[in-house]
Amino acid sequence: MNPKWDLSEVLDEEQDVDTNPVEFDVPASRSYDWEKRATEIKERDNYVCQRCGNHNGNYENYPLTMEAHHLVPGKYLSKPDARVELNLIAVCESCHGYLEGSHIEWQLNEIGRDDALQILSVLKERSLSPYLLSQKLETSEDCVRSLVSQLERMNCVTAQGGGRYRTVCPATAKSTADRVRLRWKQEQAVRRSLEETLSEFRQTLTTGLDELESTLEAGDRDQVEATLERLQNTIRTTNFEEDITLNDR
Numbered sequence: 508m509n510p511k512w513d514l515s516e517v518l519d520e521e522q523d524v525d526t527n528p529v530e531f532d533v534p535a536s537r538s539y540d541w542e543k544r545a546t547e548i549k550e551r552d553n554y555v556c557q558r559c560g561n562h563n564g565n566y567e568n569y570p571l572t573m574e575a576h577h578l579v580p581g582k583y584l585s586k587p588d589a590r591v592e593l594n595l596i597a598v599c600e601s602c603h604g605y606l607e608g609s610h611i612e613w614q615l616n617e618i619g620r621d622d623a624l625q626i627l628s629v630l631k632e633r634s635l636s637p638y639l640l641s642q643k644l645e646t647s648e649d650c651v652r653s654l655v656s657q658l659e660r661m662n663c664v665t666a667q668g669g670g671r672y673r674t675v676c677p678a679t680a681k682s683t684a685d686r687v688r689l690r691w692k693q694e695q696a697v698r699r700s701l702e703e704t705l706s707e708f709r710q711t712l713t714t715g716l717d718e719l720e721s722t723l724e725a726g727d728r729d730q731v732e733a734t735l736e737r738l739q740n741t742i743r744t745t746n747f748e749e750d751i752t753l754n755d756r
C-alpha cells in the first residue's frame with residue numbers, strides 16, 4: 508500500500524461512507540472549503556495568471572477575474588489529492604478555458620513547469636527511483652521527491668516496485684479514487700466477517716453461562732466443569748484477527 512495514502516483523509520465523518528466512499532473534487536462538492544483553498548492558491552501565485560502573466564494591475568478599469576485551476580481534473584482524483592500544490596494554479600478566466608481538459612504535459616509546458624514536465628518525460632521512457640531521477644536531471648533529490656509524490660497523488664506517475672516510478676495517464680490509469688473505493692470494499696468485507704465472529708462468540712458465551720447457572724443450581728459438579736471447559740475453549744480459540752493486508756493496486 509502506498510504509505511502516503513491515508514484513508515482517513517478521504518473517509519471523513521461528514522460523508523455517507525455506506526454509499527460514497529470517495530469524495531471527488533467536482534464542482535458540486537466545492538463549497539466553502541474550496542473557496543478557501545482557491546484563495547490560498549491565488550495568494551500563493553500573487554494573483555498573477557500562471558499561463559499569460561496577466562494580473563489585475565494591468566487592467567485598472569476592467570479587473571481580471573482570477574480563478575484556481577486543477578491541472579488534473581477533480582473528477583479523476585479524491586478531494587485531498589486533487590488539491591495538492593502542484594495540481595492547482597491561479598489563472599485568468601480566458602486561460603482557464605484554454606487549459607481546461609487538456610493533456611497534463613501540454614498544460615505543464617504552457618505554464619512553464621519544466622521541472623514536473625521533465626520528470627514525466629523521463630519516467631515515460633524508463634522507470635526510475637527519485638534518487639536516480641535527481642541524478643539524471645541534476646537537481647536536488649528533495650525537490651524530485653516532492654514533485655514525484657505530488658505527481659503520484661495526481662495519478663500522473665505510478666509506483667513500480669523497488670521504489671521506481673513510471674508515467675501514466677491520469678485519465679486512463681486506475682485512479683487513486685478507484686483504489687480507495689476498492690480498499691473500502693475490502694474493509695467492509697473484513698468488518699462484516701468480524702461482526703459475524705463476534706456475534707457467534709457472544710451467542711456461545713450466553714448459552715454457556717445459562718447452562719452454567721442451571722447446572723450449578725442442580726449441584727452437578729461434573730456438568731459444571733464440562734461447561735466451564737467448553738467456555739474456556741471458546742474464549743481461547745475464537746480468532747478476532749482478520750487478515751487486513753489489503754491489496755490496493
Ligand SMILES: [Zn+2]
Binds near residue numbers: 558560599602603
Ligand atoms: Zn491568463
